[in-house]
Amino acid sequence: MATVNTEKLSSARFAQATDVFVEEFTASVGFDRRMAQQDIRGSLAHAAMLNKIGILTDQELTDIQRGLAQISAEISRGEFVWSVKQEDVHMNIEARLTDLIGIAGKKLHTGRSRNDQVATDIRLYLRDEIHSILAQLHRLQLALLDKAEQEAETIMPGFTHLQVAQPVTFGHHLMAWFEMLARDKERFQDCLKRIDVMPLGSAALAGTSYPIDRFMTAELLGFTRPSNNSLDSVSDRDFAIEFAAAASLLMMHLSRCSEELVLWASAQFDFIDIPDAFCTGSSIMPQKKNPDVPELVRGKSGRVVGHLVALLMLMKSQPLAYNKDNQEDKEPLFDTADTVIHCLRAFADMVPHIEAKRDIMYLAAKRGFATATDLADYLVRKGMAFRDAHEVVGQAVRLGLTTNRDLAELSLDELRAFSDSISADVFDSLTLEGSVALRNHIGGTAPEQVKSAIAAARSVLTTPSL
Numbered sequence: 144m145a146t147v148n149t150e151k152l153s154s155a156r157f158a159q160a161t162d163v164f165v166e167e168f169t170a171s172v173g174f175d176r177r178m179a180q181q182d183i184r185g186s187l188a189h190a191a192m193l194n195k196i197g198i199l200t201d202q203e204l205t206d207i208q209r210g211l212a213q214i215s216a217e218i219s220r221g222e223f224v225w226s227v228k229q230e231d232v233h234m235n236i237e238a239r240l241t242d243l244i245g246i247a248g249k250k251l252h253t254g255r256s257r258n259d260q261v262a263t264d265i266r267l268y269l270r271d272e273i274h275s276i277l278a279q280l281h282r283l284q285l286a287l288l289d290k291a292e293q294e295a296e297t298i299m300p301g302f303t304h305l306q307v308a309q310p311v312t313f314g315h316h317l318m319a320w321f322e323m324l325a326r327d328k329e330r331f332q333d334c335l336k337r338i339d340v341m342p343l344g345s346a347a348l349a350g351t352s353y354p355i356d357r358f359m360t361a362e363l364l365g366f367t368r369p370s371n372n373s374l375d376s377v378s379d380r381d382f383a384i385e386f387a388a389a390a391s392l393l394m395m396h397l398s399r400c401s402e403e404l405v406l407w408a409s410a411q412f413d414f415i416d417i418p419d420a421f422c423t424g425s426s427i428m429p430q431k432k433n434p435d436v437p438e439l440v441r442g443k444s445g446r447v448v449g450h451l452v453a454l455l456m457l458m459k460s461q462p463l464a465y466n467k468d469n470q471e472d473k474e475p476l477f478d479t480a481d482t483v484i485h486c487l488r489a490f491a492d493m494v495p496h497i498e499a500k501r502d503i504m505y506l507a508a509k510r511g512f513a514t515a516t517d518l519a520d521y522l523v524r525k526g527m528a529f530r531d532a533h534e535v536v537g538q539a540v541r542l543g544l545t546t547n548r549d550l551a552e553l554s555l556d557e558l559r560a561f562s563d564s565i566s567a568d569v570f571d572s573l574t575l576e577g578s579v580a581l582r583n584h585i586g587g588t589a590p591e592q593v594k595s596a597i598a599a600a601r602s603v604l605t606t607p608s609l
């Protein structure tokens with residue numbers, strides 16, 4: 144037998160009080176209170192508009208403003224008493240307002256529904272979170288630029304299939320990460336465009352019979368325009384899914400950077416040192432220093448992608464207009480925003496302290512026949528067809544492997560045995576420095592190009608569109 148809450152009926156419509164468990168089950172205040180400040184901003188704009196069209200007197204508006212200011216302060220100080228009986232953030236604030244100012248508090252909801260209210264709150268909330276994300280992304284990009292500048296001439300092996308492929312500069316590798324993040328930033332900025340639509344006035348689903356001024360409310364809340372269709376705007380959550388998709392792509396990128404950091408910090412690669420502040424030890428193995436920050440970021444990427452899928456499934460097949468299902472959008476969104484901001488922050492804090500072990504990186508590039516393509520390109524420059532050159536170099540690599548030497552360590556005579564097109568100038572191409580310096584075109588790994596890529600990126604970053 145269900146337990147019934149006898150203290151309070153939900154409204155005059157109900158003959159029976161809500162079951163106590165159902166009350167808790169359907170309440171969202173436990174999590175949507177997170178949007179309290181956005182809810183208050185929305186109410187202030189709505190109240191100002193109601194005053195302008197003559198529904199609230201100047202005195203009522205002043206009372207509402209005073210009451211909401213007090214509520215905002217109570218919430219900020221952690222003194223506000225949240226109640227499950229009031230179901231959600233919207234009803235909690237409205238009930239407290241009525242406690243504080245009386246009848247004017249009861250007038251605030253004129254021409255409004257929680258459906259357009261919550262749709263507005265989420266937009267305001269995501270807009271705020273995206274600005275925080277963009278600020279952290281900016282910090283991380285700056286940190287990468289600084290690090291790339293320090294390492295513009297540092298030679299390391301570049302990999303394909305995780306096998307040594309060709310030498311690259313570490314600065315170039317870091318600038319690849321920078322480019323990934325630049326696209327992520329664009330995606331979040333683009334997402335702001337779809338968020339920039341104001342739902343208030345859509346009321347429950349059909350609009351309202353009051354002579355509301357939706358342009359005024361939009362302007363007060365910093366939105367470019369009111370939404371075009373009331374049914375759509377109380378039910379639309381695409382903008383939230385887009386946010387989760389942008390977040391998922393960003394986290395996918397961070398997981399790739401993390402994976403590389405974890406590999407590079409291992410004793411087997413030993414390319415970098417991650418400072419102690421970003422690592423922890425093992426409770427059993429005293430020698431361990433684990434790269435916890437990148438590992439955790441890699442792990443958290445899965446949970447953000449999970450939220451994207453949860454939101455897509457939440458919206459799939461929902462009929463118009465608002466459905467209670469939508470209450471389930473909050474927790475994935477909040478967790479997505481928190482996770483992304485924390486991961487970006489940890490990365491932005493860590494990157495400046497990553498130490499490149501330049502000698503070890505250099506040796507690793509040397510050991511892996513990383514300049515084999517350069518030898519082939521050299522032969523092409525001497526007139527050989529690329530496929531034939533590929534074959535000749537294969538023979539040279541085999542000799543290097545069997546005699547445990549790098550290509551640059553073979554003698555001129557040994558090399559000439561494979562092709563008499565080879566002369567002493569071949570060694571300019573076989574050194575790692577020569578190899579990277581030759582890739583001197585836009586997007587190439589030559590230190591000169593890396594430095595100009597950094598300079599170009601820096602000038603874009605310092606004129607931010609934040």
Ligand code: ARG
Pocket residue numbers: 171175231257258261465467469470471
């Ligand atoms: N707590 C609800 C949500 O998060 C607010 C809107 C409720 N509207 C309704 N008609 N039950 O979606």
